[in-house]
Amino acid sequence: MKSLLSGESLVRRYGDVTALGGVSLELARGEILALGGPSGSGKTTLLAMLGGLETPTEGRVMLDGYDLYALSHAVRARVRGDRVGFVFQTHNLLSTLTAEENVMLAVQHGPNPTGDPRARARESLALLGVTHEAGRLPRALSLGQQQRVAIARALAAGPPVIIADEPTASLDSQSGAAVLDALKLAAQRGCAVLLATHDPRCLAIASRVVTLRDGRCEAPPAA
Numbered sequence: 001m002k003s004l005l006s007g008e009s010l011v012r013r014y015g016d017v018t019a020l021g022g023v024s025l026e027l028a029r030g031e032i033l034a035l036g037g038p039s040g041s042g043k044t045t046l047l048a049m050l051g052g053l054e055t056p057t058e059g060r061v062m063l064d065g066y067d068l069y070a071l072s073h074a075v076r077a078r079v080r081g082d083r084v085g086f087v088f089q090t091h092n093l094l095s096t097l098t099a100e101e102n103v104m105l106a107v108q109h110g111p112n113p114t115g116d117p118r119a120r121a122r123e124s125l126a127l128l129g130v131t132h133e134a135g136r137l138p139r140a141l142s143l144g145q146q147q148r149v150a151i152a153r154a155l156a157a158g159p160p161v162i163i164a165d166e167p168t169a170s171l172d173s174q175s176g177a178a179v180l181d182a183l184k185l186a187a188q189r190g191c192a193v194l195l196a197t198h199d200p201r202c203l204a205i206a207s208r209v210v211t212l213r214d215g216r217c218e219a220p221p222a223a
Ligand SMILES: Nc1ncnc2c1ncn2[C@@H]1O[C@H](COP(=O)(O)OP(=O)(O)OP(=O)(O)O)[C@@H](O)[C@H]1O
Pocket: 014, 017, 018, 019, 037, 038, 039, 040, 041, 042, 043, 044, 045, 046
C-alpha cells in the first residue's frame, strides 16, 4: 500500500538533547499506528514533525507527495491545514464559541467545506456522544466532554490524516470508548490515524504499534 505520510531518518536535537535519534516510519490510508514508549522517548516530538509543526534537524517528511520541509512556511501551512486533523492532549477549543460552533468553524475552513456545516458538526458531535453539549461553551463542559468535542472537530473536517497525542489520557472509560470508536470509524473511512499513547485501550485498536525508547524505534515497523 502506498504510504500517505512518511518520515525518513528523522532526527531532532535541542541543544545537547537528542529528542529523536533517527526514526523512520510510514503510514497508509485506513491504518491506525500507535506510538508507545516511556515519557520523554520522543513521541510528541515525532508527531509534531510528521504533522508539519516542527522542522526536523535531519531527515525528511513526505505528506501526500509533498516534501513538507522543502516547502515555504505558507505553503506548508496550507498543505498541513488541508490534510491533517490534530488532537492535542490539551483540547484547544476556542473559549468564546460553543461546542457546535467550534466544530462548524473547522468544517468551514477544512479541506471539504461542502454541505451544511451545522449538520456536519451535529453528526460529528453525535458520533462522539456529546449532542447535548452542542450549545455550551467549553468552560461549561467536563474535560472528557471537551476532549470529545475536540475530536469531533478534528474528524468533522474530514482530513485524510489524524494525528492525536494521548487522545484518551484525560478521559473516563466511557469517554475513552467513544473516542476510540470514532478513531476506528475514521480509519474505516480511509483516514490514516497516528496516535501517541500510554493507554492499553488505544494500543488495542491499532493496526500497528511502534515503540520509542530514547528517541529510537525499539522494534522497527514492519514493511
Ligand atoms: N522544546 C524543547 N526544548 C528542549 N527539549 C525538548 C523540547 N521538546 C522536547 N524536548 C525533549 O525531547 C525529549 C522528548 O520529548 P517528547 O515530548 O517528544 O517525549 P514524549 O515521548 O512525548 O513524552 P511524554 O510521554 O511525557 O509526553 C525529552 O527529553 C524532552 O525533554
